Structure formats: C-alpha cells, structure tokens
Amino acid sequence: MKKWMFSAILYLALVIGGYFTYDAFFAKAGETDSHDMSAEHETNKEVSHADEESHEEDGHEEGGTTEHSEHAEAAPTESDVVVSLTAENNTLSINLEDKEGKPVTELEVNHEKLLHLIVVDETLEDYYHLHPEQIGEGQFKVDVDLKDGNYKAFVDIKPTNLNYIVQPTEFVIGNPDGHSHGELKADDQLVKTIDGNKVELNVSSFSLNEHVTLTFNTGDIELEPYLGAMGHVVILDEHANEYIHVHPADHEKPIFETEFTKPGLYKIWGEFKQNGKVTAYPFVIEIK
Structure with missing residues (x-):
C-alpha cells in the first residue's frame, strides 16, 4: 500500500512539473513572436512613413514646378x-x-x-x-x-x-539705285524738334537685360490720346532685323517700358498726337 501511494505521488509530481515546464516554454516563445511581430510592425511603419515623406516631397516639388509654369509666360520661339x-x-x-x-x-x-x-x-x-x-x-x-x-x-x-x-x-x-545712304549713329542729345514742337527723351538705362523706362518730355504742348495711350513707340535694331515690343507704363503720360537683350544701336520712334496731327520723333541710342 505504501509502495502504491509513493508511486502515485511521484507520478503527480512529474505531471505538475511537466505542465509548468510546458507553460514556461510557450510563454517565452509567445513573447518572442510578439516582440518580432511588434518590431516588424514598427519597421513597416517606418518604411510607410518614409514612403509617405518621399511622396510628399515629390508632390511638393512637382506642385512648385506646375505653379511656376502656370505663372511664367515664356516668349514664343517659333511663329505659327x-x-x-x-x-x-x-x-x-x-x-x-x-x-x-x-x-x-x-x-x-x-x-x-x-x-x-x-x-x-x-x-x-x-x-x-x-x-x-x-x-x-x-x-x-x-x-x-x-x-x-x-x-x-x-x-x-x-x-x-x-x-x-x-x-x-x-x-x-521700283528700281533702287543700290546705294545705301549713311550709317546709324547714336544721338549726342536726345532732343528732337519737328514743326516747332520739341520732344526730349530720357532713357533710364543703356545696359543689357535691364528694365528700361522711356520717358518723353513734350513740353507745354498738350498731347491727345493716340492708339489707346498718350503715344506709341516703335524700336528697331540698326539692321532692322529685330522689332522691340514697347508697352505703355502710364496711359496718362508718355512713359513706356521695354528691355534690350543685345548690344548695339537702336532707333526709337516716339509717335505723339498734337493738335490733331500725329508726328514721329526719331532717336538713336546705343546699348552696351
């Protein structure tokens, strides 16, 4: 009887010991798996966040380029x-x-x-x-x-x-004689008098690639509106190959704006309407 009881106690001890060993082992494995899954999740979050940042940076750059292209008006290089x-x-x-x-x-x-x-x-x-x-x-x-x-x-x-x-x-x-007459020379003074009316030109800059303001002083003679402004200005280079666009800076005063991108001599015609008559005042300047 004592021998049987001793065997039963030993068997119970083995069962209990085995249970605690099994529980400890799988609990540790679960913690390891949980840690691995958590690390993998954090890694995926980092990759996803990095991709998101990269996308945001790319999107910002593309957006800036698009915005710039929308607001930048490039001059045409070819005529249609x-x-x-x-x-x-x-x-x-x-x-x-x-x-x-x-x-x-x-x-x-x-x-x-x-x-x-x-x-x-x-x-x-x-x-x-x-x-x-x-x-x-x-x-x-x-x-x-x-x-x-x-x-x-x-x-x-x-x-x-x-x-x-x-x-x-x-x-x-007709039949041109084939001889050109004279060469273009820059004016010493930018003052012209035609039919008793004197006009003086002031040029803000004679340098390349700078904003240039052309201001005409017409004296006491009252100007009349002409072509939607107080005058009209045409500029050609000395070989008459380049036509320079000129824009009125003020619709009430004979002030105009332009820019020169090449050095050389340029002829400027300032057209003004006075006493019902339109007169073109020519000036020659040199851009350096």
Whole structure:
C-alpha cells in the first residue's frame, strides 16, 4: 500500500512539473513572436512613413514646378503665322496664314487696331506706321506712296491661340539705285524738334537685360490720346532685323517700358498726337 501511494505521488509530481515546464516554454516563445511581430510592425511603419515623406516631397516639388509654369509666360520661339506681303501700284497687300495654309481670322484688337504695319527703308530714314484695312479672311491692304527703294515691313498683330513673332518682310519698290545712304549713329542729345514742337527723351538705362523706362518730355504742348495711350513707340535694331515690343507704363503720360537683350544701336520712334496731327520723333541710342 505504501509502495502504491509513493508511486502515485511521484507520478503527480512529474505531471505538475511537466505542465509548468510546458507553460514556461510557450510563454517565452509567445513573447518572442510578439516582440518580432511588434518590431516588424514598427519597421513597416517606418518604411510607410518614409514612403509617405518621399511622396510628399515629390508632390511638393512637382506642385512648385506646375505653379511656376502656370505663372511664367515664356516668349514664343517659333511663329505659327506665315506673313506674306506684295507691293503693287502703291498698294501693300498682306496675307496671314497658319502653318497649314489656312487664313488666320481670329485677331485681338491691339492698341485700337487689328493690325499695325510698320514700314522702313533700308537706311531707317523713312518711317511709316500704317493701319491696313481688312478685305477678307486673313487679308489686308493699304495704299501708300513709297519712293523707289528697298524696304522692310513689320506686321504687328495678336492672333488668338497662336504663337506669333514679329519678323521683317522685305520688299522692293521700283528700281533702287543700290546705294545705301549713311550709317546709324547714336544721338549726342536726345532732343528732337519737328514743326516747332520739341520732344526730349530720357532713357533710364543703356545696359543689357535691364528694365528700361522711356520717358518723353513734350513740353507745354498738350498731347491727345493716340492708339489707346498718350503715344506709341516703335524700336528697331540698326539692321532692322529685330522689332522691340514697347508697352505703355502710364496711359496718362508718355512713359513706356521695354528691355534690350543685345548690344548695339537702336532707333526709337516716339509717335505723339498734337493738335490733331500725329508726328514721329526719331532717336538713336546705343546699348552696351
């Protein structure tokens, strides 16, 4: 009997000991798995957070670029409008077509006109600012009495939804003698008197790539509105290859703004309406 009881107690001790050993082992394994899963979760969170930061940085950069491109208006490098001009019997005819040969019909009013035509001779002495009449789709004409010579014309328009660059169009009237007369020289004083009316030009800068303000002093003679402002200004380089755009800085005063991107001589025509008559005052400056 004592032997049986001793065997039963020993068996119970073994069972209890085995249970505690089993529980301790799997509890430790569970802690290890839990720790591993927690570490993996934290790692995934770090990767996810890093991806999110990277996405945010990329999105911010792209957003900045988009915003910049929306607000930056780049100048066109190529013209979508083909301009042709013919001269016959004191009539200049202009034809505007797109690259597919279709007439350009949608033009914005620019300084009160659909089309401004600037014509100069090869010496830049003769200057004409004309406003041709529209006679058809993309077709204009104007009558002007020009002496024999070589000329360049500049068609100033604002097509809707088309890039456009003002470029010279050459044409010949009659039988030119083939001799150019004189060379362009910078004025010593920027003061011109025509028909007793004196106009003085003040240029804020003669340097490249700087904002330039052109201020005209017309004295006591009262100016009348002309082409939507108190004057109109045209600038060409000495070879009449580059047409410089000029913008009124003030619609009540003869002040204009522009910029020169190349060195050299430039001729400026300031056009003003006085006593019902429009007069062009020419000035020559040098940009260095």
